Amino acid sequence: MPVSYVLTTCPYCGTGCNFFLQVADGRVVGVVPCKTDETSKGRLCIKGYNAHAFVNHPDRLTHPMMRKGDQLTEATWDEAMGKIVSELKRIASVHGTDSIMVLASAKCTNEENYLFQKLARAAIGTNNIDHCARLCHASTVAGLLQSFGSGAMTNTIPEFEDADCVLVTGSNTLEAHPLIGARILKAMEKGAKVVVVDPRDTPLSRVATMSLRQESGTDIAWINGMINVIISEGLHDKEFVDTRTTGFEELREIAKKYTPEKVEEITGIPKDDIVKAARIYASAEKAMIAYAMGITQHSNGTSLVRALANLAMVTGNVGKESTGVNPLRGQCNVQGACDAGALPNLYPGYQNVEDGEAKAKFEKAWGEALQPKKGMTLTCAFNQALTGDIKAMLIFGENPMMSDPDTGHVEAAISKLEFMAVVDIFPTETAKLADVVLPAACYAEKDGTFTATDRAIRAVRKAADPPGDARPDWQIACDLGRMFGSRGFEFESPEQIMAEMAAVAPIYGGVDYERIEREMVRWPCPTKDHPGTKVLHIGSFKMGRGVFAPVEHTPPAEETSEDFPFILTTGRNLFHFHTGTMTRRSAKLQREAPDPYVEINPDDARSLGISDDASVRVSTRRGEITLSARVTPWIRPGTIFIPFHYVEAAANRLTNNALDPIAQIPEFKVCAASVEKA
Amino acid sequence: MSEFNPNILAFCCNWCSYAGADLAGVNRLQMPPNVNVVRVMCSASVKPEYVFKALSQGIDGVLVLGCHIGDCHYLTGNHRTAKRIPLAARILEKVGIDPKRVRLDWVSAAEGEKFQHVVTEFVEDIRKLGPNPMREVRF
């Protein structure tokens, strides 16, 4: 067959578009959209169209490597895996199994993440398993779990088109989730009102009905402000509040303090705009909230998410079509990695590790004794590596040297580890520091499933063979599991792994490859004949009633000062993805946005004597980077923005490792910085 | 009402119209200000892309001056211009930009007066049209 087309899921954002990989002579050569795909409807974004470009890049890791001195040299699979197992066993015998941290991967499939957490729990013997959801939506999982009983997007992507109002906050949707942004544009065309609240002017805010710009880190204030207006004007849904929620009285008392005048003082949003926006949201028949990092990545991220849940519940916008609270998840499978239990406190299917019944069930299913206490989060693990409580890390498909806050801190933590192994497709900044590196297959080279942000379980299909000696992560995990002496790793295919996951995680109960072959399945899907679930919380919440949270505005962990007068906020741009390992190796994407930059307001630039494209130095208490200035009115005066994709000027050198107390998510969105000509 | 001085870009081919421009200068013929002359070897090398880029970035008018048909130094270069520039003007009209903001004309090396006349007339036409609406657009 000279040319074939393989239907698969995009490896970039959490929208989960499906497209065809064009394969010629056994190599992935291009992308063709799939016109019948429910999510993308035959459209893609520039990253999707270039999702093939990095697959055959010469930098792909092809052989296992082991450190000899300060060099990584080629080794055999047996040697390398043997080293991992022997080192981890040794460290466990001396310091206990909880001195080991395993990082799963939001880029790997559900089947693989299920195996990673099983490897940690059943084979190695620790609940110290986590992944980069900790850095993006940990506050969502924690916050919505408390408010609604389930930490996932309440509605689905196609429903955006039929909303009457879409409130978008902390999400640069047209750049970070373009095909979801497309749905919001469609809704606008059909007459919906779109309200965007963001400290930056974004492509969506520029076409929106209303665009409010608040100071970074003041979100609880404007959300409570909206609730204040809604309650005082009687626009709240009294029936919903009375029959389906608890805690309204406390919320009402708190909201009283957040008058529009007060909110203007705290946030900078004109009071009339707050009133107007509140009325728009509350009087819409079907209002949907869409949010992302701007809400979650704060030292009070969990409270922020709960504030949004409050807003939705107070207006009865939960449990109906085209309503709800909708976190837009970043990675292609961060939702799935959470579902599969790659979390320190939750088994697959969000069953609590410290729940006796759940523990007994998994012990029976896996045939091993399991740890009774919840494990360590990844942000905590880097702290604990410095104090010596964590001695070793096994990292699958994650790049904390670029993605975690305060790179200097991460670097110091890694250097104190006795052992670190990294499994990846490219030589990342993290892999370069490892003792053992294993080459993995990418999404185009294996079968499996990803779960999109709206809980849709989507197939990933093998289109080509991995390069050199690289192998799929699920096979690597099985080998490691067996080498640790565990019996639960005899899998011959990802399909078998999913069968086991479905048996232990009720929300995936009815999921199998035969069903995914013919239809779109969204969890919860407990049985084979259950149709899957589109809208969550219809009629009742998981624990009965939804819970209002009486949250109050608190300032960010690090405020500006004379030495550090700017608010630094970080984020994404359209052309690159996260730590840039894949997109910066894709010619067309790299050409569109080749170099690092810092967005600075023209007024600020003028007073600092900085012109467009000038080289500037940005410093914080953690470090400094040099990059070019992009002078633009799209960022507020007093605030600067740096995308985190560029290794040569890594934004996370500067960011603050201030963690939300419940979710332990870092405050990527606010820290104090200084800017000067370089 | 403040005087609007149009910003004009004039592409002149080396062999004919640029020489004509020179002649106008030598003879001290009065010229309106704000006309930026770009010398090209042949009017054919004025790709419509340059015209679009100029107008997209706020230039008020683009003038393309070449040799008379039959006189092109490269024989049929100006045939290419004759086809593409009017098409470019029509495309501009389809997106709401006045096609009169692009003008194509033929000026020989000996036609200093014609050069002055064409430029002066074009600037007046653009002055009447007003500033390019792209100036106010912030994408």
Added chain:
Amino acid sequence: MRLAFDEKGADYLLATREEHGNVAPVLLRKGEDPGAIRVDVPYQMAMILTKVNKHVKDGKIAVVARKCDERAIAELVKRDLLDPNRLALIGLACTAEQVRECRCTDPCPSTVDIGECAEPSTEDAPVAGVLGMSLDDRFDFWIDQFRKCNKCFGCTLNCPVCFCDECLLEDKTFTPEKGIPPGLAFHLIRTIHMADKCVECGECERSCPADIPLLSLRKMVNRDMKELFGYVSGDPERRSPLLTTLDGDPMEDDMHAC
């Protein structure tokens, strides 16, 4: 579908069929089980053909082609990008609904092998709407539309007659904007490059996540091409007027130039 191999003597068939609950393009070899062939989902087969063609070293390819595919293939053949001796077209007639959606004025393939020809469209409401606007209103309209563009390049990637390996739209000289949306020049350059090639297949508009009415823009410019040069794209005989002199002689131009 046997007619592809038996009647037209082809070695391969490029069509679409059901796969994994969706409709996928497929290149079938002679003798292979075709599965469930579908003709109702309008994939731009000419575009897919150009992507397939360079990987098929020898043999004849039969392709299921609507009229717009046929005309696109004609434009590519004229420019030596496709070898007509290695192609066989299976004419697929568009349904009345499809014709209505595209406002197609030329929906009937030269040879109809599948389906029945529908009547061409006589009116085009979206185009009439735009042409009926004043210049200023039209400007506001298009700026609002282009503001939504997020540079997915879907319009160029899915266009059957967009063939450049190095796309000028990626050249920072002409599209210097950092980030999105790209400036007006992006869309105008695309339009003039397509002016003598566009067959109004509508794929640009269908691929646009922002639903920008690109097909309307193409149709309006095609009318200009007809008025200025008497030229209609897809003409298998006539060379592009932009590559001929005023006297009708071919210009010494690379046919692959825009």
